[in-house]
Amino acid sequence: MNIGDVAERAGLPAKTIRYYEDIGLVRPTRDANGYRAFTEQDAHKLIFLARARALGFSIEECRALLALWEDRARASADVRAIAKDHLARIEEKIADLEAMRDTLSDLVRSCAGDNRPDCPILTSLAEG
Amino acid sequence: MNIGDVAERAGLPAKTIRYYEDIGLVRPTRDANGYRAFTEQDAHKLIFLARARALGFSIEECRALLALWEDRARASADVRAIAKDHLARIEEKIADLEAMRDTLSDLVRSCAGDNRPDCPILTSLAEG
DNA sequence: CATAGGGCTTCCAGTCACTGGAAGGTCAAG
DNA sequence: CTTGACCTTCCAGTGACTGGAAGCCCTATG
Structure with a gap:
């Protein structure tokens, strides 16, 4: 998936998603042309983030929530x-x-x- | 009056008052030693600003309110x-x-x- | 007279979470 | 072959402060 696709699915601007990569919230790989390649999992993460942000959680809280989400032993x-x-x-x-x-x-x-x-x-x- | 005095009277940090000078909300003169010299009017302005900010008005709204306050023909x-x-x-x-x-x-x-x-x-x- | 402290000065950088814009590479359609 | 939509990076700006460094000024005490 390109950034525009996940952006639409998560309801986030592409700029915001690039920013989330900068601060390490998502880590998409890259296609040969340099474009970010988002997996289905990345998309879910971004949807999760969008919802958490919409509830007013700070970025650091979102980071913590994501970590807990991904930790089956939480x-x-x-x-x-x-x-x-x-x-x-x-x-x-x-x-x-x-x-x-x-x-x-x-x-x-x-x-x-x-x-x-x-x-x-x-x-x-x-x-x- | 020095900045510490108006700061206490207005209930604002000195840093904030310096910032308000930077953006042109107050224009204190200077003493020979370089210290800002605030008049009684400056103090009233800062108290006004502190109250307006406490009500959540933005800086630009405060600027407009201040201008109206000082305009007798408003x-x-x-x-x-x-x-x-x-x-x-x-x-x-x-x-x-x-x-x-x-x-x-x-x-x-x-x-x-x-x-x-x-x-x-x-x-x-x-x-x- | 030296010094210690508090208050004052400027300037630079950081906060939070983006957002805008410039300059340029890539791709699919016509 | 060109157009236009998409993608890339990088830099700068937002609002309203806030923190900190480096250094000057003033008063009080020894």
Whole structure:
């Protein structure tokens, strides 16, 4: 398979896949013409990566998950620990964003949004 | 005021303030010894910036907000538009993160997390 | 007067995960 | 034979800092 084929199958840009090779997440061989040759297994790996990335796992977490995936003697506890940590970070982020959203929507609601200069948004940023 | 003083007042690292000077958000003068000399106005600007950044506004949005803040002839509509756009992006992010959280917490819940290799998290990443 | 420490300066490099673009090789169709 | 889609490498840029090295400045103490 050429890079374009796996790219389509994984739903990832070819550039991203080249990058994944650079950092050692996939190791395709090469055809005589220098083109990357992806196996079916490589394609599965990339699909796995695309899904893990879509769930917000960092590249290093993906690397760890891939290693566990390929390790038949893994303990599911190790996988679960990674996912749990990640879940906790996501929940933190959501809480942070919700706090921003609440403040911002209050401010947006309180601002007339007309031609006049008076603006509670600016006042709040200036005065706390 | 030296950089350390404004840093403490604004709650920003000195490094960040130097960076803000680099990109033209503040323009302190210099003392004879080369130290940055911040005025009371600079301090207020930095406090404004710190608050806007804490609400998640990008640097370019902060630049625009700062310009509006300093423009007595501004229309509050312009400020409100920036805030509303930002609010919409935050709401998108929250929705994305909530989708991740929901999927992840299902997966974490379904995984035994013991010594055995069977892991629904990996299965789901591999098979969709 | 020397020195020790803290704060200040600049500049360079690294972060994360790509992304864009230039310059050029390869391949299949018409 | 040419066109156009694909592939290659390499370099640089993104956003918003952050870390670190090398060195100057200021104050306080011995």
